[in-house]
Structures are given as C-alpha cells and as structure tokens.
Amino acid sequence: MAIVLGPNRYGKAETRLVRVHRDGDTHGLVDFNVSVALSGDLAATHLTGDNSHVLPTDSMKNTVYAFAKQHGVAEPETFALLLARHFVETQDHVDSARVTVESFAWDRLGPHSFQRRGDHTRTTVVTVTRETTQVVSGVTGLVLMNTTASEFHGFVKDRYTTLPETTERILATAVDAKWRHLSDTADWDKSFQGALDAMTNAFVNTYSLSLQQTLLSMGTSVLSSRPELAEVRLALPNKHHYLVDLSPFGLANDNEVFIAGDRPYGLIEGTVTRDDVPPASAEWYL
CATH class of the missing domain: 3.10.270.10 (Urate Oxidase;)
Structure with missing residues (x-):
C-alpha cells in the first residue's frame, strides 16, 4: 500500500483590514476580514521541505494591505477578484487562488462617524484558476x-x-x-x-x-x-x-x-x- 499526498493548499487566514477613504471632510469606511489560500505545484515543500515554490503567507498579508492602498477598496467581490488574479498571474507554481472576504457593515452617523451594524455579515468567496x-x-x-x-x-x-x-x-x-x-x-x-x-x-x-x-x-x-x-x-x-x-x-x-x-x-x-x-x-x- 502506497501513502501519497492528496489535495492541499496554504495561505494567510483572517487578515483584518480597515480602509478609510478620505474625500475632504466626508470619509468612507470599509471593514474586511480577508483570507487567501493557494494551491498548485506545492508537493516539494511537503515531501522534502523544499520551499522554492512557497510564497510566504506574510507576503500575502502584505499584498492585502498594499492593494488596499494602491487600488482602494469597494465591493468585497471586486477586491477578492483583484487579489486572486494577482496571485495566479504572478506565481508560476500556483494553479488556483481562493480569496474569502467577510465584510462588516458600518452605518454612517456623520461625515466621519460610524456605528457598527451587527445584524449580519456579508461574505464573498472568489476562486481563480488559469482557466476559470x-x-x-x-x-x-x-x-x-x-x-x-x-x-x-x-x-x-x-x-x-x-x-x-x-x-x-x-x-x-x-x-x-x-x-x-x-x-x-x-x-x-x-x-x-x-x-x-x-x-x-x-x-x-x-x-x-x-x-x-x-x-x-x-x-x-x-x-x-x-x-x-x-x-x-x-x-x-x-x-x-x-x-x-x-x-x-x-x-x-x-x-x-x-x-x-x-x-x-x-x-x-x-x-x-x-x-x-x-x-x-x-x-x-x-
């Protein structure tokens, strides 16, 4: 009987992101919990500890924050698509990127004041491969x-x-x-x-x-x-x-x-x- 490595993935889970969009005295607020998971040609790190195909999960976290600054943050679907496509397009060994976003809503109380809405949480899961x-x-x-x-x-x-x-x-x-x-x-x-x-x-x-x-x-x-x-x-x-x-x-x-x-x-x-x-x-x- 042979024992083999089955499907696997890795990533950075639950990166907390708060992005303030400042438009003069009126601010916009986005509050996300972002998780990234990558899969592909990753057998070597499991079998021998060879990390040459492993993008550190810390880099994934940093990408979330950098993209929030560079591209802004609007709908969770748009942000998740941007991240997932980035990882597939820039990492040759990655075949699939899955980005999950929990979006926490805040109700506006004034130009720069908000109250957290607690009745439900919006969710998004984007999966990008090289084909779909x-x-x-x-x-x-x-x-x-x-x-x-x-x-x-x-x-x-x-x-x-x-x-x-x-x-x-x-x-x-x-x-x-x-x-x-x-x-x-x-x-x-x-x-x-x-x-x-x-x-x-x-x-x-x-x-x-x-x-x-x-x-x-x-x-x-x-x-x-x-x-x-x-x-x-x-x-x-x-x-x-x-x-x-x-x-x-x-x-x-x-x-x-x-x-x-x-x-x-x-x-x-x-x-x-x-x-x-x-x-x-x-x-x-x-």
Missing part, C-alpha cells in the same frame, strides 16, 4: 423570526418521538446563505442587496409547514429575481422556542411566553439551482 473564475457571494448570521404562520405536523413517529404536532409555532433561524454568480462581472452591491431582499421577503411571506419548505421558497425567490445567479445554498438552523409551562403559577400561556433554546437545534440545508446552468468550476460549499 468563480464568484460566490452570501450572508451569514441573518436572524429572522415569524411569530406565527408556521406549523409542523404529519411527521414520522417512532418509539423515541416525544415532539407534539403543532399548528401554531414560532419559526426562527439564523440564515447562512451563499449564491454563485454566472459570471465574474456584476453590480455587486445591487446583486447582494437584491438577493438579501428576495430571501427575506420569501421568509416573511411563506406560510410554513416545514423549515424545508421555507428554504425552497427563499432560494426560489432569489433565483427568480436575480438572473445573474446560478444557484443558492442555504443552511437554516431551527432556532427553537419552547412554550413555558405557567400552570404551576395558576397562569395560562396562550402562545405568549417562550424559552429561546440554544442547543441542540435542527439544521436544514439545501441547494436551489437552475437546471440550465453550467456546473460550478470549484467547490463552493466550503
């Missing part, structure tokens, strides 16, 4: 809740089932969604906001008999409204809310007082895709 480019945008930590218009019944029951059926429940989740673009050019901000709005509106307006049904509705709404997107991948944890038993205190609880559960939780995952688009050029679930 793939752009995946998304959002994580988007917490949504419907206090009614949700049921759950008719499910399988076995000897370990204790969950009662219900025709009235709270439905809450923290959305982790990614959507793959059909090309590497788009109005990135408009596309992101449009996908976010479509997903949120579907959650609000779907009478849910299961979180799976809601997932499909959200993904369908995104693809129906955003022709530049090929597919959407959603992970929806079920943020359980349990009715509190108030009977020991002589009080009725008519779906008004709940315990917000932490863990364990149900996790619903699925992909909604067009049936006429080319497959992904690189893994984009990871």
